[in-house]
Amino acid sequence: xxxxxxxxxxxxxxxxxAQIQPNGVDLTLGDVLEQVEAGRVGVDxxxxxxxxxVESDADGFDLDxxxxxxxxxxxxxxxxxxxxxxxxxxxxxxxxxxxxTAVWDAGYEGKGEGLLQVHHPIRLERGARIAQLVxxxxxxxxxxxxxxxxxxxxxxx
Numbered sequence: 001x002x003x004x005x006x007x008x009x010x011x012x013x014x015x016x017x018a019q020i021q022p023n024g025v026d027l028t029l030g031d032v033l034e035q036v037e038a039g040r041v042g043v044d045x046x047x048x049x050x051x052x053x054v055e056s057d058a059d060g061f062d063l064d065x066x067x068x069x070x071x072x073x074x075x076x077x078x079x080x081x082x083x084x085x086x087x088x089x090x091x092x093x094x095x096x097x098x099x100x101t102a103v104w105d106a107g108y109e110g111k112g113e114g115l116l117q118v119h120h121p122i123r124l125e126r127g128a129r130i131a132q133l134v135x136x137x138x139x140x141x142x143x144x145x146x147x148x149x150x151x152x153x154x155x156x157x
Contacts, residue, residue, distance in 0.1 A: 011077045013074060015074065019129060026129035026132050028126075029070060032069070061124050061125075063118045063122050064118065067116070076104065076111070076133065078107060083135070083140075085104070099114045100114060110153055111152040
């Protein structure tokens, strides 16, 4: 069963009332990066390629077609008996953009990232609502203890 937006909000640090939706919470844009070096995903480990911040002005980013890493502004805590799914806000799709995300396992804490595919130039402002996090109750044996635990927080390993 999916949880209410108010329940989801209780798992996120610094959420405004405007971000709370009936079935989830809108996450906002923190920063935008471009990957500038090859990464690696292998059977014996992984490497994330180097990234550089995308040039911005005081309000936001003017993005040309291409792929970008979006960093969310909020710190998320997925409860132990839940799983998180992140979906793009429809305005991104209506502006020829797609946000690719992954499952957020029970026990994950941090400020996540997503891959934005831009098919037509767009301006994104810092703090704009770009994605919606929903939580579903889930049974499992373990909680997340992977590489990205605590990413971009004070608890980062």
